[in-house]
Amino acid sequence: MAGSSHDSARRNNLILAICVAAAVACLPLVVKDVYIQNMLVLTLMYAALSQSWNILSGYCGQISLGHALYFGLGAYATLLLFTKFGVLPRFGMIAGGVIAAAVAAAVGYPCFRLKGHYFVIATIVIAEAGLLLMLNWDWAGAAMGIEVPVRGDSWAKFQFARSKLPYFYFALGLALVAWIVTWKIEDSRWGYWWRAVKDNAEAAESLGVVVFRSKMAAAAVSAFLTAVGGGFYAQFVSYIDPESVMSFQFSLLMALPAVLGGIGTLWGPAVGAAILIPITEVTRSYAGGTGKGFDLIVYGLLVMGIALGRPEGIVGAFSARKRAKTA
Amino acid sequence: MTAEAVIQSLASGLLMGLIYGLVAAGLALIFGLMDVVNFAHGEFLMTSMYAAFGLYLAFALDPLASAPFVAGAMFVFGAVVYLGLVRFAMSASANAGMVQIFATFGLAITMRGLAQLLFTPDYRSIPHSWLGGKTLKVAGIFLPAPQLAGALVSLAAFGALWLVINKTDFGRALEATREDAGAVALVGIDKKRIFALGWGLGGALVGLAGAVLATFFYIYPDVGASFALIAYVTVALGGFGSVFGAFAAGILVGVVEAGTAFILPASLKYLGIYALYLLVVVLRPRGLFGSL
Numbered sequence: 141m142a143g144s145s146h147d148s149a150r151r152n153n154l155i156l157a158i159c160v161a162a163a164v165a166c167l168p169l170v171v172k173d174v175y176i177q178n179m180l181v182l183t184l185m186y187a188a189l190s191q192s193w194n195i196l197s198g199y200c201g202q203i204s205l206g207h208a209l210y211f212g213l214g215a216y217a218t219l220l221l222f223t224k225f226g227v228l229p230r231f232g233m234i235a236g237g238v239i240a241a242a243v244a245a246a247v248g249y250p251c252f253r254l255k256g257h258y259f260v261i262a263t264i265v266i267a268e269a270g271l272l273l274m275l276n277w278d279w280a281g282a283a284m285g286i287e288v289p290v291r292g293d294s295w296a297k298f299q300f301a302r303s304k305l306p307y308f309y310f311a312l313g314l315a316l317v318a319w320i321v322t323w324k325i326e327d328s329r330w331g332y333w334w335r336a337v338k339d340n341a342e343a344a345e346s347l348g349v350v351v352f353r354s355k356m357a358a359a360a361v362s363a364f365l366t367a368v369g370g371g372f373y374a375q376f377v378s379y380i381d382p383e384s385v386m387s388f389q390f391s392l393l394m395a396l397p398a399v400l401g402g403i404g405t406l407w408g409p410a411v412g413a414a415i416l417i418p419i420t421e422v423t424r425s426y427a428g429g430t431g432k433g434f435d436l437i438v439y440g441l442l443v444m445g446i447a448l449g450r451p452e453g454i455v456g457a458f459s460a461r462k463r464a465k466t467a
Numbered sequence: 468m469t470a471e472a473v474i475q476s477l478a479s480g481l482l483m484g485l486i487y488g489l490v491a492a493g494l495a496l497i498f499g500l501m502d503v504v505n506f507a508h509g510e511f512l513m514t515s516m517y518a519a520f521g522l523y524l525a526f527a528l529d530p531l532a533s534a535p536f537v538a539g540a541m542f543v544f545g546a547v548v549y550l551g552l553v554r555f556a557m558s559a560s561a562n563a564g565m566v567q568i569f570a571t572f573g574l575a576i577t578m579r580g581l582a583q584l585l586f587t588p589d590y591r592s593i594p595h596s597w598l599g600g601k602t603l604k605v606a607g608i609f610l611p612a613p614q615l616a617g618a619l620v621s622l623a624a625f626g627a628l629w630l631v632i633n634k635t636d637f638g639r640a641l642e643a644t645r646e647d648a649g650a651v652a653l654v655g656i657d658k659k660r661i662f663a664l665g666w667g668l669g670g671a672l673v674g675l676a677g678a679v680l681a682t683f684f685y686i687y688p689d690v691g692a693s694f695a696l697i698a699y700v701t702v703a704l705g706g707f708g709s710v711f712g713a714f715a716a717g718i719l720v721g722v723v724e725a726g727t728a729f730i731l732p733a734s735l736k737y738l739g740i741y742a743l744y745l746l747v748v749v750l751r752p753r754g755l756f757g758s759l
Binding site for chain 1 (some may be wrong): 748
């Protein structure tokens with residue numbers, strides 16, 4: 141009985157996701173403004189990134205504030221493979237994902253023994269060390285960064301100077317893939333294990349959950365998807381340097397939509413991104429261009445407000461109410 | 468020649484390390500007291516540096532002279548942040564750990580934005596401080612006077628802190644609250660008041676550190692970020708919450724930084740600190756001096 145209502149809820153979620161994606165796919169029919177299209181691309185990208193972050197930090201409960209490392213690895217792998225070896229970006233993104241997953245596993249091996257603040261600070265420290273190394277790595281352009289050489293618009297080279305739409309559809313696809321991966325995992329053995337690890341690692345261990353391997357798997361999946369997003373971003377902005385793809389602010393930007401929408405929920409990251417990214421982009425363009433810091437102030441106040449006012453996130457608050465109603 | 472260079476770099480590492488200890492002291496105090504990591508700690512430091520800079524511009528006060536005033540102002544600021552923000556974050560109904568992290572992060576971003584708005588992103592410095600540019604030569608080793616003064620301020624501050632914690636009623640209440648915040652209510656200690664005073668004291672300590680740094684470091688809105696990360700590393704190495712652990716860890720961090728700069732290019736000097744952190748917490752997950 142409970143199983144069948146659970147299954148139908150899951151099916152409804154999937155149908156809803158496909159409908160939302162279809163509706164978003166139709167947006168360019170009405171939205172012709174390039175500035176707004178640009179904002180939509182970023183919103184979808186952060187929905188995808190935050191969904192990836194949510195897998196490790198939300199579902200598995202290992203709060204990472206170092207995901208900028210994986211984002212930057214994806215961006216650098218994609219552009220370096222293309223500019224130095226002529227590898228097409230679509231393969232470069234996959235390679236970046238694999239490298240990031242390997243790094244996540246290598247980093248996780250010692251770090252998943254750490255608890256609480258020790259773990260959070262370790263993630264920051266490792267990402268900062270990565271940033272320092274990239275800043276000093278001459279072959280990879282060091283602090284100057286690398287530019288995508290212009291090769292004309294094509295999917296093969298993943299360059300589109302004339303229109304934002306290809307980027308838009310790719311970002312939409314990425315967000316959908318990240319959502320479906322989360323949806324799939326939620327009901328799998330891994331999904332149950334992760335939530336068990338999050339709620340009480342010791343109890344989970346005693347019930348036979350392989351805690352360490354669970355964390356490693358979550359980190360690898362999360363890092364892979366984040367790096368693909370980084371590769372996409374590099375192509376989208378066509379110029380990267382260490383500060384612009386690996387700085388701490390990206391780690392925060394990936395976490396915040398999930399925090400706003402609801403940590404460890406299926407819809408939280410997408411809902412959070414849909415609210416947060418337009419607000420930050422609009423304040424940035426209207427007030428931030430002057431370099432006066434208005435955008436930071438608005439952003440910071442928003443983050444404080446979210447943390448204090450909606451500790452369970454928008455989606456979390458909604459489903460808690462629904463649960464209370466049906467009970 | 469080489470031996471001299473090694474001693475020279477050890478000495479400057481030691482001075483810087485004492486200052487790092489002072490920067491981290493307030494963070495460690497607050498963490499030990501109530502299990503909260505203040506992610507706006509770097510911005511507290513930045514604010515203190517601008518305060519020292521402002522007092523210099525307005526009254527031609529040297530940062531070393533204005534340090535007590537900066538510390539006093541930061542005491543009030545710290546208590547206000549607790550009463551106006553952290554108090555509510557701690558009573559969050561869900562995800563309490565996450566709420567504390569992001570509430571203080573939000574504060575950090577806001578403070579950085581305000582600094583940009585009020586002071587522009589330009590780099591400032593105090594051109595004619597008492598000790599600026601002066602060095603002391605002791606037994607063939609050059610000691611930059613501002614750093615030396617900062618190290619002495621740090622020693623004095625830790626000495627005073629030791630007296631406060633061990634010899635005053637407030638210190639005893641602080642220790643008691645830190646050990647068991649629930650039980651102290653039974654003996655008539657107002658927990659909230661102690662927390663507010665703890666945040667005030669933490670603010671005052673970082674205020675001192677900011678004034679000291681203002682004598683020889685550039686002042687700009689993002690200046691807190693790199694010092695904050697070093698402070699987190701210092702506090703974690705010292706064993707979260709141990710104020711005197713942070714003191715020892717600060718010295719270690721300073722010396723390791725100087726040692727790294729000796730071996731690797733100077734732009735990579737923080738790598739040594741990061742490696743030290745990872746090594747220590749992996750081998751000893753409670754930090755060097757942490758109990759439990």
